[in-house]
Amino acid sequence: MKLYAIFVILKSPDGGEAKILKKASDLNNFGFFQRSSVEEFLKFTAKIITERTSAGSRSSVKEQDYMAHVYVRTDNLTGVVVSDQEYSNRVAHTLLNKILDEFTKVVPSNTWNNLNEGEANYNDLPALLSKFQNPKEADALTKLQLDLDETKIILHGTIESILQRGEKLDDLVAKSEDLGIQSKTFYKTAKKTNACCSYM
Template sequence: MPILYSCVAREKNILVDHTSSNEGSFSQVASSALHNISTSSDYKTIYEADQYLFFVYVKSGVTYLCAAEKDYSRTKAYDHLLDIIEKTESYTDKTDSQDSEFTQQQREEITKIMTNSSGKPVNTKLTKLQDDVDELQGIMIHNVEQILKRGDKLDDLMEKSDLLELQAQTFAKTTKKVHKKYWYKNARYKVLLGVIIGIVVVTVLVIIIVVAT
């Protein structure tokens, strides 16, 4: 099966793309995937959508992406992207990082490269192993970057957790103090009541004795 879709993108913007099949909305899926792709370092990774695989190669801040069916050779897919990179790096270098489009001539030339490029037929076990390592590295880099982005949120959560723990400790101490205060107060009331009852009983006994005598 051939490569079904290819594109070159900078940040979240697709600079140029080419579709050789009407089977799926590859451009929409690619646009969505670009929001989750970091371009701060060079790496490879793979996204899965429906019955297709989207192969990603990030190099020098530019994202090169192609789509193929799941049984397509990973080696050939990345060779396809490497072929595009080698033949278009001069264009991407000349394109200002603030620009969102190539010139029309550049677009036509890159589209022609995408159409004719099929990747070099390299399919050795060593290359396959290297692809797997590069893919894993790309996934790890992406995950670490996501964790770093969540770092501030985690710090805030830890601070809130520490504050709640401190408030809980303060509440416990206050509860103990209140409990002791009311315990002593209740004890005094009980002693006072006992004294009063004792006085009443003694008074009654004295009256009974006096009356009896």
């Protein structure tokens, strides 16, 4: 079980581009030369999922071997956790609750719109990413948050299922300004490699 990244994002209420207020990642499982591309894709995915999830809802989205768990609060503050498929959905959503509650205590909501990307004064994400690598250790925290059990979590088959009608992931990747040329090439190569290994 592995957590790869945590994001705190401000969703634009008018449907514009989401803004990453803070992020932390652990990409040691990837080769040194892959890490920058993987990080760009995690950022890209977190923004897309945030923009496509309605305020006041949660979802867990499967994309290849990964899961992206998202919680968009009614005030548009959003948490995204990217993990492997073995990681517990319940613990991931408990972590999202904890992150957003703590972030709100440290960073006043009236400052969120004025922050530049990544500059929020909240430094607990790396420690939380490390602590929650073992969901069994974090499980004790889930007992304190009984409200999570009442929350509806939508499980999407793939990232494609949350895209709007007529949208294609390949087109979004091609148009994205968040992804460099190397990352786009990495995406195409990975897609071709995975396509040759799938069975009908």
